[in-house]
Amino acid sequence: MVRVTSCLSYLWLLVAVPSAVIAQSSPNTNPAVLDVAGQPLLPGVEYYVLPDTQRGATGGGLTLINRNESCPLYVGQHSRSSTGLPVIFTPFFASETVIYEDADFTVQFAAVTICAQSTQWELDESELSNGSVLIRTGTDPLYLRIPTKETDGDGYRLYFCPTTVCPICKYNCGNVTVVNEDGKRLLALYGPALPVVFRRA
Template sequence: MKLIETLSFMLLAMAVAVTAQNPVLDTSGEPLRRGAEYYIKPAITDNGGRFTLIDRNGSCPFYVGQENSSAAKGLPVTFEPFFKEENIVRERRDFKVSFAAVTVCVQSTTWQLDGELISTGDDGAGFNNYFHISPGQVESTYFMGWCPQDPCLPADCSWFRCGQVGAIVENGKRLLVWDGNPAIPVVFERA
């Protein structure tokens, strides 16, 4: 009986935790929704362009980066919150993010942590695909980061070194990096 009560309490606590966080808002003030397409772009216009796939070295996988110009269109992404019943992307909650695009690489366009860089691919089992969004200092701006929490329940993820997404320039290409300094403040525009 105690086991059933404990499990019921844990499920209720998880449900309350999911709904307790503020929704992430797009540039129209609407919450980001599971499966809807959005462009991610820097909140500061001289900080590169919209997010896109980058061919880093002429082979797969593709990497996540930015267009060099703020005028370039970039590629839209979709979000998949960790909790299957959640249809809204919430601040500080884990989700997968994928480009809504087809590539010559026969693999997923889901973002994953790949050392310090962010590449594409989905092993389906690990923590490397879960990102989160935290509020920026300016209203309706956000920072993206990597610090899995939701996939860790009930495991302990305190050993992870968390970080925010920034960019580096490599051979004229703007690549997104984990624990980038400085982090890139972003906004989300419905595609």
């Protein structure tokens, strides 16, 4: 069973809350997430998510991986220094004009694939043997956030704990990490964080 949330009302919330309510935004006093040029991360703009080599991260940018020789495609990381595919961030509150620290958003690849489906990130339906849950593409939105910056450099980490989406829910919060499966570097929840930076495409 996927260790995502113990609050069934989370799923009900996404269905029952009118879109007009979701579009509202309470004042956000958190700092904006910055790209490598020092500019705020903007919704609807394409960015490369790259490993923060200054914090010891290796590999390249993010990409789509054919894990089982079938659809859906999974979110993974290039093993070498490729920039990968650009992504677009969409905040939970549609009126927010930047991506803030500690605020929920969805991620979607700005790419066309061989699969006739969305390139939005979602969680897989089952756990791996080590307790991690892979991230794939589909229509069930995965809400991530970027915790308050913990270093003086450019690095951030992606984190699952969507309390903006549902403040009363209890989650098994955790980092976005990388797991190796038959030589494929796949993104998953629950493990050592992959330090990342963002570069405008």
